[in-house]
Amino acid sequence: xxxxxxxxxxxxxxxxxxxxxxxxxxxxxxxxxxxxxxxxxxxxxxxxxxxxxxxxxxxxxxxxxxxxxxxxxxxxxxxxxxxxxxxxxxxxxxxxxxxxxxxxxxxxxxxxxxxxxxxxxxxxxxxxxxxxxxxxxxxxxxxxxxxxxxxxxxxxxxxxxxxxxxxxxxxxxxxxxxxxxxxxxxxxxxxxxxxxxxxxxxxxxxxxxxxxx
Numbered sequence: 001x002x003x004x005x006x007x008x009x010x011x012x013x014x015x016x017x018x019x020x021x022x023x024x025x026x027x028x029x030x031x032x033x034x035x036x037x038x039x040x041x042x043x044x045x046x047x048x049x050x051x052x053x054x055x056x057x058x059x060x061x062x063x064x065x066x067x068x069x070x071x072x073x074x075x076x077x078x079x080x081x082x083x084x085x086x087x088x089x090x091x092x093x094x095x096x097x098x099x100x101x102x103x104x105x106x107x108x109x110x111x112x113x114x115x116x117x118x119x120x121x122x123x124x125x126x127x128x129x130x131x132x133x134x135x136x137x138x139x140x141x142x143x144x145x146x147x148x149x150x151x152x153x154x155x156x157x158x159x160x161x162x163x164x165x166x167x168x169x170x171x172x173x174x175x176x177x178x179x180x181x182x183x184x185x186x187x188x189x190x191x192x193x194x195x196x197x198x199x200x201x202x203x204x205x206x207x208x209x210x211x212x213x
Contacts, residue, residue: 038098038099038100038101039097039098039099040097040098040212040213041095041096041097041098041212041213042094042095042096042097042098042210042211042212042213043093043094043095043096043210043211043213044093044094044095044188044208044209044210044211045091045092045093045094045208045209046091046092046093046094046188046206046207046208046209047089047091047092047206047207047208048089048090048091048092048110048204048205048206049087049088049089049090049204049205049206050087050088050089050090050110050113050124050127050202050203050204051085051086051087051202051203051204051205052085052086052087052122052155052200052201052202053084053085053086053200053201053203054084054085054086054199054200055084055198055199055200055201086115086116086117086122087115088112088113088114088115088124089112089113090110090111090112090113090124090127090204091110091111091112092108092109092110092127092204092206092208093108093109093110094106094107094108094109094208094210095107096133098135098212101135101137102134102135102136102137103132103133103134103135104132104133104135104145105130105131105132105133106130106131106132106133106147106149107128107129107130107131108127108128108129108130108131108151108192109126109127109128109129110124110126110127110128110204111124111125111126111127112124116158119159119160120157120158120159121157121158121159122155122156122157122158123155123156123158124153124155125154125155125156125165126153126154127151127152127153127154127194127204128151128152129149129150129151129152129172129194130149130150130151131147131148131149131172131174132147132148132149133145133146133147134146134147134148141179141180142177142178142179142180143177143178144175144176144177145175145176145177145178145190146173146174146175147172147173147174147175147176147190147192148171148172148173149171149172149173150169150170150171150172151169151170151172151194151195152167152168152169153167153168153169153194153195153202154166154167155168168195168197169195170194170195170196170197171196172192172193172194172195173192173193174190174191174192174193175190175191176188176189176190176191176192176206177189177190178210184211184212184213185209185210185211185212186209186210186212187207187208187209187210188207188208188209188210189205189206189207189208190205190206191203191204191205191206192204192206
């Protein structure tokens with residue numbers, strides 16, 4: 001079985017730094033914002049495709065010799081056919097507060113989707129994230145944005161009839177664009193790297209709608 005990477009002290013320090021910086025910047029922006037109509041809340045739902053790429057997943061990295069590999073193949077786990085990439089679809093919900101025209105605080109929550117190959121499977125149990133969102137207006141009806149925050153993911157691995165779940169967390173970042181289709185509704189899309197460590201990268205490609213209130 002492939003064990004999910006566990007955080008160390010440096011990662012925990014980075015987590016505290018990102019969260020603290022996010023709160024300080026958000027508070028400062030809110031205190032200094034005098035623009036009419038802010039803060040402005042929004043919610044949304046996205047179709048999301050997640051892609052988990054293992055770094056160097058093979059018999060050698062798993063510590064499996066040729067004899068063990070042959071035994072595993074007979075049991076239905078084909079080590080030689082293991083793929084580094086696992087991809088599936090999921091549902092992502094988004095909620096946020098736009099503090100002014102240039103800055104927002106945004107939360108992501110996603111679940112669903114599984115993929116398997118060579119007898120080894122992965123399933124996304126949940127993904128939760130908090131972001132600072134920097135916004136670059138393109139006229140009055142379109143915007144580019146960047147995301148910087150922190151995420152936690154839980155996934156379940158399965159092989160040979162057995163299952164094992166694990167959690168991981170890491171600094172996250174992404175970028176996207178948003179286009180208004182009405183006064184309160186917009187179409188948005190983004191690419192986000194939620195997890196990146198020595199074992200794997202977890203990326204997501206999403207498109208959906210946002211409702212402003």
